[in-house]
Amino acid sequence: MKIATFNINGIKARLPRLTEWLAETRPAVACLQEIKSLDETFPGKEIEALGYHVLTHGQKAFNGVAVLTDGKAGFEPPREVRRGLGIDGPKDGEGEQARYLEVEAIGPSSTMRVACLYLPNGNPRPGPKFDYKLAWMEALRARMAAIWAEEVPAVVLGDFNVIPEDDDVWSVKAMANDALMQPESRAAYARLLGDGWTDALRTLNPRGGVWTYWDYQGGAWQRDHGFRIDHVLLSPECADRLEAVGVDREHRGREKASDHAPVWVELGT
Template identity: 30%
Template structure:
């Protein structure tokens, strides 16, 4: 089974890139973030034409998450239950694979803007409620994969210049602690588990020739529970889509189980 996550930074702009990548990579599951589309605008027909099913939790202009799947998508959950939030940042579904039933959770964690802003505290609050929901979700779903744009570089190795970014969003102590609390529930960062010392990034700023100069961060993650991490055979970052004309500032992250 191949699963990938990709923040596409507007599916309206990059649908053709997503279609091309699906045809080339042939994932069983593709999780998208920042679709920036209302549900009525999501291109289900185009996805169906490629042989996939799809679900979407979106809004106009901002946010939006989707799961594209070869499998039937069951027991769908939009947003974090009990957390009042108008922003569309999470969607979950269960799929029945050769490895049994797996709960798939697609997330687009808030960016946080700056550590002294209201958006930063919203990010921490969102992560707190997400972690509480996830802890409960684990009681009824033994196997879970969480994937998406976490907007957190978990370690200094995941940031091109840790000293320059020190005490900023994406790398701040409180964000990293929140990420670790998810890991502590019983999850593994699949890329780092398979590539302990590899320096690779999944996001590069459009400004300052960030991609050409490799001024990036690894902020897109696929977390698997401990049972599944033992079955992961590959975890990689595909930089090719970032080389496209008018690319997303993120690129796909992939695992194979």
């Protein structure tokens, strides 16, 4: 079973790229981030026409996540477990941003808990946005501990906005002051792994050097100046089934592409 994550960077601008990726790679479960759309304006019909069920947690113009399940492969519509982690945004009176959607993905032979997330960027730092990032990561850790306690097969995936190791970035010096690479961000991510979750991409690529994001500026894609911030974390029940992991980086090079490439895992039965 293939499970994937894709920061689409605006569903309306990237809909042709999304639908062609779904048609070409056919993940059983696909998690999207930065859909930048309200639930009622999300172009679900175009995705449903491919045979996918759609569940969204949207927000106008910013953030937003979605989970798709492949009806043609026998999956039911994603069954919502939780949306949001109860953390208000960094602005006074802003309320909670649309960054977390947890579902039951019910397939023909198994059921899996899937949590799709878009973790706060945290820039500029220091300041309220970086404080918000760290608070959000602590809330995520608590939620992941609750999932762990249920002892269910679980995958937590999405854009974590954390570069975990020095070999996860093209230039440590270039990103040294960025919130994505600060010791506090890395330590919070490391605590998730310390709790027993498996970083799928790192596990099968222990030497690093695999990017999932290339900025639009400065010719980053053409110069391969990228880094790894899109992660797939597996519970022990899923880690034991890990067969393959990859990055569909060719899709980053297409016309009007997202600045992220899709990341996927293959889990055996």
